[in-house]
Amino acid sequence: QSALTQPASVSGSPGQSITLSCTGTSSDIGGYNFVSWYQQYPGKVPKLIIFDVTSRVSGVSNRFSASKSGNTASLTISGLQSEDEADYYCCSYTSTSTLVLFGGGTKLTVL
């Protein structure tokens, strides 16, 4: 099964709000509430920031929020800051034999 679909890159200016999308199918995102998001800085370890579609990990800024509509999950970052510049990966459980799917990742650039 193919990876979840994420835009390769997104950019925004400080203070703006941006939304990263993650598209799957009814076998994964659309069928289950097991969508998670990971933030990864260059050369660093991925860090879980969102789980169960909308739940923020303790300590993660409330500028990060997430949702799901149909087969597409979204991560919104409000009040964009330079420290938000990183790669973001979505992940979902899938009922297919693949079991776990990652998105290809979105590189967020803060202009």
Added chain:
Amino acid sequence: QVQLQESGPGLVTPSETLSLICTVSGGSITNYYWSWVRQPPGKGLEWIGYIYHSGRPDYNPSLKSRVTMSVDTSKSQFSLNLSSVTAADTAVYYCATYRFGKKVFDPWGQGTLVTVSS
């Protein structure tokens, strides 16, 4: 807090077997599922598989024919073997705790770069 540390060769010869160990500290290895995730240089994350100490492991179908994972509870370690490697298997390999109920990977080890080259 659970901590994980990968160890193993950084260079593997093509057609040979890649072998890595993840050492778990700060928690019991019998309490969680354990997983391997890899990331080729400049590319995205790929799930390899997960295992529980007393269960059958589950593997990514794309790698299933070449992957073996196991748990050694006496050493608080779990391992990854990937056979018949090629240059395409060059990646940073992460071990991670797989929270089965939430279907998330947290926490992660620091990762180890494995290069496949002669």
